[in-house]
Amino acid sequence: MPNRLGHETSPYLLQHADNPVDWWPWSEGAFEAAREAGRPVLLSVGYSSCHWCHVMAHESFEDEATAEYLNEHFVSVKVDREERPDVDAVYMEAVQAATGQGGWPMTVFLTPDAEPFYFGTYFPPEPRAGMPSFRQVLEGVHSAWTERREEVAEVAGKIVRDLSEREIAHTGERPPQEDELAQALLGLTREYDPQRGGFGGAPKFPPSMALEFLLRHHARTGAEGALQMAQDTCERMARGGIYDQLGGGFARYSVDRDWVVPHFEKMLYDNALLCRVYAHLWRATGSALARRVALETADFLVRELRTEQGGFASALDADSDDGTGRHVEGAYYVWTPAQLREVLGADDAELAERYFGVTEEGTFEEGASVLQLPQQDGFYDAERVESVRARLLAARDGRPAPGRDDKVVAAWNGLAVAALAETGTYFDRPDLVEAAVGAADLLVRVHLDEQARLVRTSKDGRAGAHAGVLEDYADVAEGFLALASVTGEGVWLDFAELLVDHVLARFTDPATGTLYDTAEDAEPLIRRPQDPTDSATPSGWSAAAGALLGYAAQTGSEPHRAAAERALGVVAALGPRVPRFIGWGLAVAEAYRDGPREVAVVGPSLDDEASKALHRTALLGTAPGAVVAFGTPDSDEFPLLADRPLVDGAPTAYVCRNFTCDAPTTDPERLREALGGL
Template sequence: MNRLAGSQSPYLLQHADNPVDWWPWGEQAFDEARRRDVPVLLSVGYASCHWCHVMARESFEDETVAAYLNERFLPVKVDREERPDVDAVYMEAVQAATGQGGWPMTVFMTAEGEPFYFGTYFPREPHAGLPSFTQLLQGVHAAWTERRGEVAQVAARITGDLAERRLSYDAPAPPGEEELARAVRALAAEFDEAHGGFGGAPKFPPSMVIEFLLRHHVRTGSREALRIAEGTCEAMARGGIYDQLGGGFARYAVDAGWAVPHFEKMLYDNALLARVYTHLWRVTGSAFARRVALETADFLVAELRTPEGGFASALDADSEAQDGGGHQEGAFYTWTPEQLRDALGPADARLAAAVYAPGDEGTLRLPGPEAPAELRARLAEARARRPRPERDDKVVAAWNGLAVAALAEAGACFGRDDLVAAARGAADLLVSVHLGPDGRLARTSRDGLAGQGAGVLEDYADVAEGFLALYAVTGTRAWLDRAGGLLDVVLERFAGVGGELFDTADDAERLIRRPQDPTDGATPSGWAAAAGALLSHAAYTGDARYRVAAERALGIVRQLGPRVPRFAGWGLAVAEAAVDGPREVAVVGAPGDPAADALHAVALRAAAPGAVVARGAPDDEDPAPLLAGRPLREGRATAYVCRGFVCAAPTTDPETLAAQLA
């Protein structure tokens, strides 16, 4: 057992029994590399990564490979979800040099952390132009021992290039009407008319872009924006990327038509998509969107909730095959004709085969919900007896913030108090375990114990977003105040003098560069998420400091949105809220008053971009700022719709309130 045995990360623990003498990331590892005068091999992945498992089986579990590696290198393992800062810095180098990235990420570097050679997956044997991993090790060792001067020059040049990549930012104005309209036109030009979504294979759920399109439609009435959003949501949920038996979305489709998924299921995808489909329902009233939103929310609670109340990071793509052939990708989810007959009988198996799409090697996959509900229930029952995929039960702060927001809003919109309770449970865990007495966040926890990694920008921003959503739904003032505390840390520790934002705090561990990325990946960029939370908090409190910070951060979206809207979706969505106001809704009424409940429900179901909702009692001694000075009208529960704390005429009528928010 190597030095990973004491780790909290499930990914690192997967490698704890490797014959490779892995070290965790840290100064001790680099000191040892200096002492031995060997290069560092950095291997970065995550627990549910299919190709990480493949490379581990092929190379890291091989005694011969491990012996060569241990003698000539200092091997370091990093969980990218635990240390996104380390991953971001070296992935930037990989992408700059190779034009692509991915995991496992393989980086060779000096003991000063300067990279000089990198790639992703390397096979056991040479394949498709790639050297074998052993050949790679031999080549790097030869360069290190025979051409050290060249290696040092390459490492210095790459490190210098990375250091010069700091974003030049002068805080231009946030996007306005023209930039937002241009972004929609650019998305329309890239829209896949045949299959929905954008681009070809592989195809990822564009959650943040859909959120922008829905907000743009609500604000402007754009039918084109709604058509693209609705078409993409329909295609995804009727495709194989969506689990028709158990709910929830796979990470991406390997084809352009959403039919064949890469089977790992990530918390962040499903939190974002549960919220997207909830918002699609708010806009259209679609029963289909409602079903998908609730099934996805139920998947989160049933499959990813931990005993402590948080949400686990992911389910593996791989699981034990039915024929005993070892772990295979998709084994839990796919069906052969024989398995269908065993589960359903010959007649219903033929019906299933008629509505399931053919897959690879004789398997059958479910592309849509056309099969009768009774048949799907029987298949789900049969599938439940199979070996289940492993679960990465690490709790990531940012992704739990996304889940809190999604579950709180879905619970409120659909009258599901259990989902609101699940959101509150995760938020409680974030407060009790992740949030320190100094107001700083731990990035991860496991089994109720906080990890060592410091929270990054997306953690503060997404957790603040979740707390603000929970405040809107519950009216509990503590969630608003806690969000404000997190955003104060953002302004103090993550903001630059020009209004730009960094991914790590100014007192975080120093890497070869301070990571900074305003573009979305699989999740909203920390930069855009912080802008959104700051904007909402300003709307709740009237504090101009947060509004100014949000608008300065949104300046980058003015630059990126019209040119690359697929990578600026969340920033564009936040900009839509800023242009719209956002609307501020104050509902005043006694707790348990049905009239106040009715007004509150209307406010929460309104689709106005980024609208904030506060509810309180008329006799609150310390009301939230948005509620201050808002009396009852004629002794009845009353709602106020405002922009910048300037309000329209108050109303006691839910229909009038709905009209004001339309």
């Protein structure tokens, strides 16, 4: 019998709609039911491409006996963390504070007033490796609830008080200075893995935001060590198993330090961020590998994640059918030598084994290998290799594909808009820019309401029920600002203005300038979430600082620049201490230290070759965070174009920063010298 999840838009919730567990979505009705029945609430949080979420669902939530016990003693609430990042953040903070670790699936037991009192992540169906079984946990919680209710209430109240009293420590009083950015670079250098690239040990995550900081720091200061760390990390990842050597795009993370075996889920946000990083690396160095990876990742986004409505789906699952009916992690992506021979024949299979690092022993499970590029491409005949790759990709397309989470998340689509707009422009791929415009159009049509308030998610062109959070407003504004620079269409600047004004009005503490992850009029939770540190994506706080700074540079708005400066105070405090976890804030700080530079290009149209050359040169500049406006001298779409005439009747570029302007130029080479880049 279906439960209450059947009418939800979240693919993750819909995956549980036929469970025998009597699930509720997060709602007041669920907690009212718990109060009326006098039962505790089981809160289970996950997401659709989470491997261990699927495992726990199969082992416990599809089990009739477990479901019967849950339905008798608990009110069970299922939450998609990607749809409700605010709920996830609040209770994950509690889990981490209590246990010292966190992850998904997240399992939290609450009072009917939503106060947490017992925590965990995955629980097995039987006791295992020191973990109690899920049934033992349920029985223990039920016993505590029925026999020691006052003690449970006391614990829950203390947890809530502790959480509510937490403040963002050391928010800082000013943006980072040179010495603090240098300390952040030194901190990254200390944690850098010189043999393998990246930072820290296993599991190893793509450090997208730290890489952006390193590229910007090198562009501004000339620090070669920063560029070397970025280059080496990008090459190691691109040659490793974390990168899909056939279809492009990156998996979520590597389970080992060498980037060999990934956790195979592919997330929109990772690929949007990394597409942009590799495009920026190419812009700085001209690297052929960076160009290839940026384009292949962009093509992956469009080919495999774009929805019929023009937005981008959230993720591809790690698991898929292995062809025998088993649902296995990585089955879609891995190869054995026998499988290579079946597709390619003996001679080309031997080449593929060497080229992609496939062995009889395997690098993954059951003798299968994750494809890598352990050697330089120059050792092989390029035409033959391309034929091998194309045939393997075609054969792989015949395998059962991983599931796709089709919900469109506003923030992640904003990141994709920025990546595709820039990548398409750099490499003369108007189809990619068109894809960026299509996603931006969907965000305007479906995710923005009449008050220009963002909805967090949509599916099949239908807006979800949940309000956007800070990262949604900031990342979508970032995408719109990038699109404005690339297309020369001021309407995207207008849409960005609506969003950053909401950031000022509804997400900012007027007394301190600090930022909250939820709006002041959002659904109240046990704590208003507020976290300036990056996780898998830029923090809403850092992303908002970047969007505010970029908008201020485009318009000259002092209130927006002042808000960006206040927001960057936390980067001054945390950057020297934990640079890996505030990389986007450090990248924004580099833009702030550089100005950022404001580039106005005036000309008849982007169809005019001289105008196009100046505009393209401006966009290829490596000056951190530079903003670009294009239009005719009499255009009122961009404030930067005001009083910018043609020089001698020719298209002209103006470069300014900190209220000082260079002499205007009609020469792309002089503009390149002013901005850096290829």
